[in-house]
Amino acid sequence: MKRLFLSLYFVFFVLHFALGQQKLPLADPFILCYENKYYAYGTSDADGIVVYTSDDLKFWTKQSNLALHKNNSYADRWFWAPEVYFINGQFYMYYSADEHICVATSSSPLGPFVQDIQQPMFEEKGIDNSLFIDDDGTPYLFFVRFTDGNAIWMAELEKDYKTIKTNTLHLCFAANTSGWEADMGKVNESPFCIKHNGLYYLTYSANDYRSQKYGVGYAYTDNISGGWVKNPNNPILQKPDGLYGTGHHCLFTDKDGQLRMAFHAHHSETEVNPREMYTTSVEFVPGNRRDVLTVSTEYQPAYIKPVGMGFKTIQNAEKAKISVESRQVVITGYEINTVSLYDTNGCLIACKNNAPFSFLMKKLGCYVVAIQYKNNQSETLKLII
Numbered sequence: 001m002k003r004l005f006l007s008l009y010f011v012f013f014v015l016h017f018a019l020g021q022q023k024l025p026l027a028d029p030f031i032l033c034y035e036n037k038y039y040a041y042g043t044s045d046a047d048g049i050v051v052y053t054s055d056d057l058k059f060w061t062k063q064s065n066l067a068l069h070k071n072n073s074y075a076d077r078w079f080w081a082p083e084v085y086f087i088n089g090q091f092y093m094y095y096s097a098d099e100h101i102c103v104a105t106s107s108s109p110l111g112p113f114v115q116d117i118q119q120p121m122f123e124e125k126g127i128d129n130s131l132f133i134d135d136d137g138t139p140y141l142f143f144v145r146f147t148d149g150n151a152i153w154m155a156e157l158e159k160d161y162k163t164i165k166t167n168t169l170h171l172c173f174a175a176n177t178s179g180w181e182a183d184m185g186k187v188n189e190s191p192f193c194i195k196h197n198g199l200y201y202l203t204y205s206a207n208d209y210r211s212q213k214y215g216v217g218y219a220y221t222d223n224i225s226g227g228w229v230k231n232p233n234n235p236i237l238q239k240p241d242g243l244y245g246t247g248h249h250c251l252f253t254d255k256d257g258q259l260r261m262a263f264h265a266h267h268s269e270t271e272v273n274p275r276e277m278y279t280t281s282v283e284f285v286p287g288n289r290r291d292v293l294t295v296s297t298e299y300q301p302a303y304i305k306p307v308g309m310g311f312k313t314i315q316n317a318e319k320a321k322i323s324v325e326s327r328q329v330v331i332t333g334y335e336i337n338t339v340s341l342y343d344t345n346g347c348l349i350a351c352k353n354n355a356p357f358s359f360l361m362k363k364l365g366c367y368v369v370a371i372q373y374k375n376n377q378s379e380t381l382k383l384i385i
Contacts, residue, residue, distance in 0.1 A: 021303045021304075022303060022304045023276040023277075023301050023302065023303055023304075024040075024052065024060050024276060024277045024301075024302035024303060024304055025044060025274035025275070025276055026040060026042035026043070026044055026050070026052070026264065026275070026276070026277040026302070027042055027043040027044065027248065027264045027273075027274070027275035027277075028042050028043040028080055028081040028082075028128075028190070028248045028264060029041070029042040029248075029249075029250065029262040029263065029264055029277040029302075030042065030081075030082055030083045030084065030250045030252075030262065031057075031250060031252045031260075031262045031279070032084045032085075032086070032109060032252070033252060033253060033254060033255060034086060034109050036255060037053055037054070037055065038053065038054040038055070038056075038057055038254075039051055039052070039053055039084065039109045039110075040052040040053075040054065040060060040262070040277065040302070041067060041082040041083070041084055041093070042081075042082065042264070042277065043079070043080045043081060043082075044274075045066060045079070046077070046079075047066060047069060047070050047079075048066040048067070048068045048069040048070050048072075048073070048079050049066060049067045049068040049079050049082045049093070049095060049111075049113070050062065050063075050066060050067065051063050051066070051067035051109070051110055051111065053110075054302075054305075055364050056363070056364050056365060057254065057260075057279050057300065057302070058300060058301075058302065058303060058365065059302075059303050059304075059305035059364075059365070059366070060302055060303065060304060060305055061304075061305045062304070063110055065110070065111065065112070066111065066112075067082075067084075067093070067106075067109075067110060067111035067112070067113055068082070068093060068095065068104055068111055068112065068113040068114075069112065070097075072104065072112060072113065072114040072115060072118075073097055073102060073104060073113075073114075073115050073118060074097050074098070074100065074102050074115060074118045074119050074120055075097035075098035075100065075102075075120075076098075077097070077098055078096065078097060078098050078099060079095060079096070079097050080095065080096040080097075080127060080128075081095060081096050081127060081128050081129075081190070081248065082094065082095040083095070083129075083130055083131065083250065084109060085131055086109070087133075087161060090105050090106070090107065091105065091106045091107070091108065091109055091113070092104075092105055092131070092161055092162075093105070093106070093113045094129045094130065094131055094141070095129070096126070096127040096128060096129065097120070099125045099126070099127055100120035100121075100122070100125060100126060101120055101121045101122055101126045101127065101128075101129035101141075101143050102115065102120050102121060102129075103115070103121055103129075103161070103162050121141070121162065121163075121164055122143075122164055124145065125145070125146055126143050126144055126145050126146075126153075127143065127144045127150075127189070128143055128144045128189050128190050128191060128248075129141055129142070129143035130142045130143065130190075130191050130192050130193065131157075131161070132193040132194075132224075134195070134224065135195065138156060139156070139157040139159070139161050140154055140155070140156055140157065140193070140224065141154065141155055141156075141157050141164060142154045142172070142191035142192075142193055142202065143191070144188075144189045144190075144191070147171070147174075148174040148175075148186065149174060149175050149185060149186025149187055149188070150175070150185075150186070150187040150188055150189045151171060151172075151173070151174035151175070151188060152171075152172040152173055152174070152188050152189070152191045152202070152204060153169060153170065153171055153172060154169075154170060154172050154191075154224075155168045155169040155170070156168040168225075170225070170226065172191070172202065172219070172226075172228050173188060173219060173228050173230065174186065174188055175187055175188040175206055176206075176230075180206065180207075180213070180215065180217070180234060180235050180238065181206040181207060181217070181234075182207075183207040183208070183211045183213040184207055184208035184210065184211040184213075185207070185208045187205075187206060187207055187208055187209075188204050188205075188206055189204065189205050189206075189248070190203075190204055190205040190216075190247060190248040190249060191203070191204050192204070192249065192250055192251055193224075194251055196284055196291060196293075197284075197290075197291055198222065199220050199221070199222055199290055199291075200220060200221050200222070200223075200224050201218050201219075201220050201293055202218060202219045202220070202221075202228060203216060203217070203218040203236075203249065203251065203293070204216070204217060204218065204219070205217075205247035205248050205249065206234075206235070206247075207247075209245065209247065209248065209272075209275075210245070210272050211245065212239065212244040212245055212266070212269070213238060213239065213245075214238075214245040214246065214247040214248075215235035215237055215238030215239070215246060215247055216235055216236055216237040216238070216246070216247050216249055216261075216263065216295070217230065217231060217234030217235045217236060218230075218231050218234065218236060218293055219231065220290065231292075231293075233292070236293060236294060236295045237249070237261070237263065237280075237295045240297045240299060241297060243265040243266070243278070243299070244265060244266040244268075244269055245264075245265055245266035245272060245275070246263055246264070246265045246278075247263055247264070248263065248264055249261050249262060249263035249264075250262050250263075251282060258281060259281070259282045259283060260279055260280065260281055260282060261279065261280050261281075261282045261295060262277060262278070262279050263277075263278055263279075263280075264276060264277055264278070265278055276301065276302070277301075277302040278299045278300060278301055278302060279299065279300050279302065280295060280296045280297075280298065280299040280300065281295075281296045281298070282294070282295050282296070283296075320332065320333035320336060320371050320379070320381075321333055322369065322381065322383065324383070327360055327361040327362070327363075327364065328358065328359070328360055328361075329341075329358070329359045329360075329361060329367075329369075329383070330356070330357065330358045330359075331357040331358075331369065331371065332355075332357070333371070334373075335373050335374040335375065336355070336357060336371060336372075336373060336374070337353070337372045337373055337374045338351065338352070338353050338371075338372040339351070339352050339357040339359075339369065339370070339371055339372075340369075340370040340372075341359055341367055341368070341369055341370075342367065342368040342370065343365075343366075343367060343368070344366050344367075344368065346368075349367070366382065366383070367382075367383045368380060368381070368382060368383070369381045369382075369383050
């Protein structure tokens with residue numbers, strides 16, 4: 001009976017732990033993978049651009065300083081939709097400020113990013129600027145202009161990656177007035193271009209971001225200077241199970257070489273903000289004429305990484321000491337009988353009945369440590385490594 005009670009209590013603890021995780025409030029997310037660490041930037045702070053770091057794409061730590069502060073930038077409001085690229089030993093951040101497209105540089109992915117000359121890249125209003133570098137090294141900038149609702153434009157950049165060649169500026173496409181794109185305004189935004197098997201795939205978001213039907217589609221061409229054709233099977237991401245307002249995405253390659261997407265979703269079915277970040281996998285599937293870009297519906301929420309080991313669920317006179325170095329977990333203490341490690345689904349990972357109670361974890365993440373003492377008392381702790 002006692003074992004059953006402890007088992008039921010443990011299940012309750014795991015459910016409480018899982019439900020208590022705080023999702024990452026980050027809109028318009030962009031993820032950079034650099035030197036085996038992930039950096040997430042997005043729309044969140046009135047004073048500039050925030051940056052979070054992660055080892056596993058699931059748990060994220062907010063850095064104490066803004067990656068870009070308004071004092072180092074053109075304008076002093078509306079800092080939106082950043083993207084960061086490492087080019088020739090320097091980091092470039094493309095972002096919007098006061099509805100103008102800007103670029104700033106830094107020697108570190110954490111910043112501070114600074115504009116040498118505090119002015120926008122383009123005199124007219126625009127948002128959502130995104131860099132694409134072709135196979136021959138030519139840099140292009142895709143961005144949104146308010147010419148026909150929110151429409152997507154493109155121009156070639158000079159080799160400084162900052163200066164637009166205005167004579168190359170041209171319209172890629174605008175929103176359709178019927179079909180899936182015709183909900184709450186005429187909006188095509190958040191362009192992001194990749195190249196695959198000789199074709200250019202330009203992903204974008206459609207509909208007003210406040211719409212539950214905000215979603216992602218793509219167009220393709222074999223000539224980056226024009227001729228974009230929208231995928232007839234769009235959208236590729238819209239209202240996946242349990243989420244609303246999914247869009248303003250980026251594509252990136254993870255540590256394992258897998259193409260992935262980061263996107264935001266509404267806070268809930270009834271509340272838009274704070275929008276929250278998710279990731280999912282992306283792949284190209286062979287088609288009749290061209291490969292088809294597909295997005296997995298098995299998405300992963302991003303969570304704020306708790307500070308420390310969290311809380312105890314059972315108070316106990318005997319206290320165990322848990323030390324963590326890299327992925328090595330060591331538990332020491334008085335009269336310990338058994339130590340068991342579980343994942344947050346309640347599945348047993350490892351168990352030891354004798355000292356030393358040392359465990360080498362296969363991966364970083366959240367775990368539950370259950371300690372049984374020789375006096376039959378027990379305690380359970382949450383562990384983040």
